[in-house]
Amino acid sequence: MNQMNAALFYGPGDVRFERIEVPKPGPGEVLLRVGAALTCGTDIKTYQRGHPTMIKKIPCTFGHEFSGTIVELGKGVTRFQPGMRVVPANTAPCQMCFYCKNGRQSLCEDLLYMNGGYAEYIAIPERIVRYNLLEIPDHLSFQEAALTEPLACAIHGVERSEIKLGDTVVILGSGPLGLMITRLVHLRGARTILLGKGQERMEKAKKFGADEVIDISQVEDKVKAAREMTEGGRGADVVIEAVGRPEAWEEAIQIARKGATVNLFGGCKSGTSITVDTVLLHYSELKLMGVYHHTPNYIKRALDMLSTRLVDGREFIRETLPLSQLLEAFARVKRLSKNSNFKNSSPTSPLKRS
Numbered sequence: 001m002n003q004m005n006a007a008l009f010y011g012p013g014d015v016r017f018e019r020i021e022v023p024k025p026g027p028g029e030v031l032l033r034v035g036a037a038l039t040c041g042t043d044i045k046t047y048q049r050g051h052p053t054m055i056k057k058i059p060c061t062f063g064h065e066f067s068g069t070i071v072e073l074g075k076g077v078t079r080f081q082p083g084m085r086v087v088p089a090n091t092a093p094c095q096m097c098f099y100c101k102n103g104r105q106s107l108c109e110d111l112l113y114m115n116g117g118y119a120e121y122i123a124i125p126e127r128i129v130r131y132n133l134l135e136i137p138d139h140l141s142f143q144e145a146a147l148t149e150p151l152a153c154a155i156h157g158v159e160r161s162e163i164k165l166g167d168t169v170v171i172l173g174s175g176p177l178g179l180m181i182t183r184l185v186h187l188r189g190a191r192t193i194l195l196g197k198g199q200e201r202m203e204k205a206k207k208f209g210a211d212e213v214i215d216i217s218q219v220e221d222k223v224k225a226a227r228e229m230t231e232g233g234r235g236a237d238v239v240i241e242a243v244g245r246p247e248a249w250e251e252a253i254q255i256a257r258k259g260a261t262v263n264l265f266g267g268c269k270s271g272t273s274i275t276v277d278t279v280l281l282h283y284s285e286l287k288l289m290g291v292y293h294h295t296p297n298y299i300k301r302a303l304d305m306l307s308t309r310l311v312d313g314r315e316f317i318r319e320t321l322p323l324s325q326l327l328e329a330f331a332r333v334k335r336l337s338k339n340s341n342f343k344n345s346s347p348t349s350p351l352k353r354s
Contacts, residue, residue, distance in 0.1 A: 006119035007326050008059040012049045016059070017324055020119075025074035028126030030133070032086065035142030036320075037066035037117035039329045040150070041175075041244075047330060054115045063117030064090035067136060067145040071121070077129065087145040088124050089132035089152070089299045090114050105295040106156065118326055131296050137307045143320070144306055144313030151311060152294035152302035154180040157265045158188070159298075160291045161238050165189040170226050170255050171210075173242035173266060174201035176316050181242055181265070183208040183311050193229050193236070195222055204315065223254045235260060242266050246274045253277075258284040265291050 003019045010016060025031045043063055046055060054064065067087040070080055080086065093100050093108035100108050116122045124133060136145040154177055163169055167190040171181055174196020185192050186209025194210040196202065197217045205213050212229050219225040227235050235257030241248050244266030253276060256262050280286070294302075305311045318336075321329050 004120035005323055006061050006116075007063070007323060009046065009050075009055060009062045010059045013047065015047055015327060017326075020061075022121050023123040025072055025077075025123045026126070027075045028077060028129055029074035030070050030077055030080055030086075030124050030129055031072035031074075032068040032088070032122050032124055033071045034066050034117055034120060034122060035068040035085070036146050037063045037323075038143075038146045039326075039333050040065050041333070043118075044330050044333060047327075054113050061116035061119045061122070063119075064113075064115055065146050065149045066117030066122075067142045067148075068122075074123075074126070080129070080133070080135075085136040085138075085142070085145075086133055087136055087148050087303065088114065088128050088134075089294065089296070090149055091293070092125070092127040092131045093295065094127075095131070106293040111293075118323060120323075132299055134300060134303050136303075140307055140313075143317045145303065147306060147313045147316060148299060148302045149294065150177060151180055151306060151313075152298040153177070154184055155301055155305070156294050156298045157181060157240065157242075157263055157291040158184040160289065161240060161261055161263045163188045163190050163238050167191070167237040168193065168230050169238045169240065170195065170230075170236040170252075171240050171242060172196075172248050172252055172255075173244075174198060174205060175242065177266075178242040179204055179208055179316075180311060181240055182210050185240075186210070187310065190238070193226060195226060207315075223251050226255045230257065234258070237261075239263065240265055244268055246272045249274045250276070253280070253286065253288065256284075256286055259286070260284075261287045261289065263289055263291055267292075 004022045006020050008016050008018050046062055070082050070084045092112045093105035094110040097109040112127050114125055114128055169185045169190045170193045171178055172195050182192055182194050182205050192210045193212045194205045195214045195216055197215050202213045214225050216222045227233050230236055236255055238261045239252045239256045240263045241252040242265050246268050249264050252262050306313045
């Protein structure tokens with residue numbers, strides 16, 4: 001076990017499949033044999049244009065939603081053993097800075113990122129082993145467990161939205177994260193309206209608990225269509241944007257009722273901006289908020305929800321491809337995204353090691 005297959009990122013649009021040395025786990029680290037790695041919009045964007053936080057030097061391995069089996073322990077590791085099936089989060093907070101001490105670990109000033117799931121093996125950093133590495137229950141597949149990270153982000157977003165029993169919640173976006181959010185909002189006892197497109201996505205949204213769906217390809221004015229579905233046409237109590245485009249952020253604000261919360265959850269391209277009607281914002285007393293990433297608490301809760309199948313991860317797995325077909329998997333996700341109005345990061349195709 002001296003060398004392994006890996007996808008190496010050399011620059012935007014330049015990924016090469018090579019044989020490289022298997023990493024050796026350092027003190028406090030574990031060596032993981034990857035069981036499944038998910039394709040994700042963030043990874044596709046990284047492939048297309050790099051990434052300011054996850055790509056620090058090139059060439060490097062990449063891929064951040066994965067799970068696997070521990071094969072070797074670094075010095076001092078006692079909580080885990082070889083043979084254990086585990087899922088790591090892709091980051092770990094420092095737990096020492098101002099934000100960590102105030103319970104906002106997703107804003108950590110020294111957030112440690114891990115990248116490298118598109119390889120046969122990866123050494124998990126000590127801090128992630130300490131704070132954000134969890135054992136996978138026997139009945140849960142590697143593919144399902146690898147959904148822990150995106151689901152944790154969705155849980156974070158829904159909890160920060162402060163949804164109350166009986167609220168009307170409008171969700172923009174029918175990609176996997178939009179569907180996860182739909183399921184979580186349904187579990188909170190709210191009336192859920194989802195805007196998206198693609199017959200398969202619409203049917204799945206209903207299965208996950210959407211009370212109403214609006215196929216945006218069939219309506220001229222999506223804002224009007226959404227508001228007409230709310231009581232008295234006044235707008236939604238909570239709006240969650242899960243598309244990640246500035247125009248969708250603006251539409252989310254327009255769908256909200258007076259006094260509503262608008263969660264701008266989908267991350268937009270760096271350098272973009274939106275225009276907000278100051279009169280609407282001021283006199284309607286709207287609460288606009290952004291929600292980023294996850295915390296160790298949300299990672300644990302996400303794995304628990306996948307394990308009990310309160311959120312059924314099997315519904316998000318479309319197909320399995322070998323590592324050598326990573327770029328084909330990216331192409332398939334992009335085609336699916338185009339057809340379903342899915343623009344933000346989320347998993348669709350797990351990649352089995354070749």
